[in-house]
Amino acid sequence: xxxxxxxxxxxxxxxxxxxxxxxDGYSWPVLVLLLFGLLWVIALFLRxxxxxxxxxxxxxxxxxxxxxxHLSTPLLLAASLAGLxxxxxxxxxxxxxRAAKDDDLAGLERKHLARLALVSVAGLALCLGALYLxxxxxxxxxxxxVLVGVWGAGRVVNWLVRSG
Amino acid sequence: MPRPFxxxxxxxxxxxxxxLTLHPAFLALALPLLAxxxxxxxxxxxxxxxxxxxxxxxxxxxxxxxVKIELTVTNIGPDxxxxxxxxxLPPGLTVVDGSAAHLVSLASGQSAAWTYTLRxxxxxxxxxxxxxxxxEHFGLVAAQQVCPTDDQLFILPPVMRLRRVVxxxxxxxxxxxxxxxxxxxxGVEFFGVREYQLGDSPRxxxxxLTARHPxxxxxxxxxxxxVADVGIILDGxxxxxxxxxxxxxxEHAVLATAALADSLxxxxxxxxxxxxxxxxxxxxxxxxxxxxxxxLHDLAHATxxxxxxxxELIIPKHLFPPHSQLVLVSPLDxxxxxxxxxxRARGYNLLVVSPDPVGFELAGLPQRASVSLxxxxxxxxxxxxxxxxxxxxxxVVEWDISQPFVQAARRGLESPPAWLRAISDRGRxx
Numbered sequence: 001x002x003x004x005x006x007x008x009x010x011x012x013x014x015x016x017x018x019x020x021x022x023x024d025g026y027s028w029p030v031l032v033l034l035l036f037g038l039l040w041v042i043a044l045f046l047r048x049x050x051x052x053x054x055x056x057x058x059x060x061x062x063x064x065x066x067x068x069x070h071l072s073t074p075l076l077l078a079a080s081l082a083g084l085x086x087x088x089x090x091x092x093x094x095x096x097x098r099a100a101k102d103d104d105l106a107g108l109e110r111k112h113l114a115r116l117a118l119v120s121v122a123g124l125a126l127c128l129g130a131l132y133l134x135x136x137x138x139x140x141x142x143x144x145x146v147l148v149g150v151w152g153a154g155r156v157v158n159w160l161v162r163s164g
Numbered sequence: 165m166p167r168p169f170x171x172x173x174x175x176x177x178x179x180x181x182x183x184l185t186l187h188p189a190f191l192a193l194a195l196p197l198l199a200x201x202x203x204x205x206x207x208x209x210x211x212x213x214x215x216x217x218x219x220x221x222x223x224x225x226x227x228x229x230x231v232k233i234e235l236t237v238t239n240i241g242p243d244x245x246x247x248x249x250x251x252x253l254p255p256g257l258t259v260v261d262g263s264a265a266h267l268v269s270l271a272s273g274q275s276a277a278w279t280y281t282l283r284x285x286x287x288x289x290x291x292x293x294x295x296x297x298x299x300e301h302f303g304l305v306a307a308q309q310v311c312p313t314d315d316q317l318f319i320l321p322p323v324m325r326l327r328r329v330v331x332x333x334x335x336x337x338x339x340x341x342x343x344x345x346x347x348x349x350x351g352v353e354f355f356g357v358r359e360y361q362l363g364d365s366p367r368x369x370x371x372x373l374t375a376r377h378p379x380x381x382x383x384x385x386x387x388x389x390x391v392a393d394v395g396i397i398l399d400g401x402x403x404x405x406x407x408x409x410x411x412x413x414x415e416h417a418v419l420a421t422a423a424l425a426d427s428l429x430x431x432x433x434x435x436x437x438x439x440x441x442x443x444x445x446x447x448x449x450x451x452x453x454x455x456x457x458x459x460l461h462d463l464a465h466a467t468x469x470x471x472x473x474x475x476e477l478i479i480p481k482h483l484f485p486p487h488s489q490l491v492l493v494s495p496l497d498x499x500x501x502x503x504x505x506x507x508r509a510r511g512y513n514l515l516v517v518s519p520d521p522v523g524f525e526l527a528g529l530p531q532r533a534s535v536s537l538x539x540x541x542x543x544x545x546x547x548x549x550x551x552x553x554x555x556x557x558x559x560v561v562e563w564d565i566s567q568p569f570v571q572a573a574r575r576g577l578e579s580p581p582a583w584l585r586a587i588s589d590r591g592r593x594x
Contacts, residue, residue, distance in 0.1 A: 044185070063193060091167060108269060116302075123199040127195045
């Protein structure tokens, strides 16, 4: 099931991005995305698990570019979430490969997918809230947020690096 | 790159670019990533604690035989959402059925048990740890615990049955066995005649000789058969056993040693083993099945090393007095002539079983004219070496390892060579 969903995730991410760019008449990003999608699928078949990280960065890079170019927001959000899910499912598939045949893999997959769905919905809700709920910030608040954001993210990354 | 670092980095890049460009969409785009990251960190596993117990179906088994392992793991720590439990196997063991690693979800106090089947090469293996890697469902944060165990597995070398190994040491022990003792008494083989003594069985009277010399009565004597002290020396030197591209003759030498030890012990002899590799290690001489097990046990341990030379070979006289039988299992080296001649000169009967290193090495080389020519030269050198050993009275049995050892043993060990028979007869006459 994980592997099927993984292919669906990759296809959805690439298709949504390509559609978003294509609908606004950008033809070369569509071509690049389709070629990249093909490469990603080949990487899945060859079990190049490391490629999913490149996939995640590429999808988010194109999504950010799409937002910058004011492309279709629903398509871009769908693409980013599908890319995140594909990256996550690649890691899950990698872990499941080390399991024995008689392990309760279906149960583990079910729990994982339930949590992933929950987090995706929560992430989407937060994202939509941030995009569509009006909020005005003065320069001082913005600067404070920048500093707090940098400090917080730095702490998180530092903690993660230390915890290995 | 660790996954949480990757997620954090991407989220940080989006947040920073959003704040710097004042583009809210970038900030919004970072939120699902942060939600994912926080969900993973929130459910990060605490320090896991497990207890593992392993039950081996057998702890001593012959090579290429399956052994079932039953592993039970109990979670004595917090709940584990996703736990990869691996029974860490040393190199040389392979799983033939089931799996040594399992991915499970273990609640606190819950146990998981499974069985798998192993097979391995000859050796001594210590199964010393069970490793647990606990992760939350997203696999962002991992916590590991290694649970020490101390199970041991001896995979013994295969033992081929030899019908008999003929040896004729000049020194035998007092117990009856199968080795001709060069002394008259109860036995099977005719030894000589002597004058009749009171108590001799009338069945043994040599009537023909008595008729020829009527002044006295003569009795037939038979050769006593006794057990002997046999020291088997296994050559474990790397430079004589190991060849290009990792090919080794050592397993063949071990196989021959096991077969010889089994046969000599079955004949009632007192057998000891000297493994001559990185160190010289003795299995003190002994009799019977227990000694057979001891020798196989020590052979399971044996791995080639390269520190000692045969010139350092010291045979302890209290274990093997001169005129005992020594059996050397070695591919031999040109430098071995001198130390082996010295051993022979000290009075030991020496039998050398030599797996052929030339044929073995040639089998692994490309078939070229130059290789074939070099092979012929080396073969001649080896024949000269073996000839020199035979010349000093050492019995040499060459074993072409492309054939089973039983065949080489049948040819060279089941009946003594003519020169050894001649020596034995001379000894008997003396």
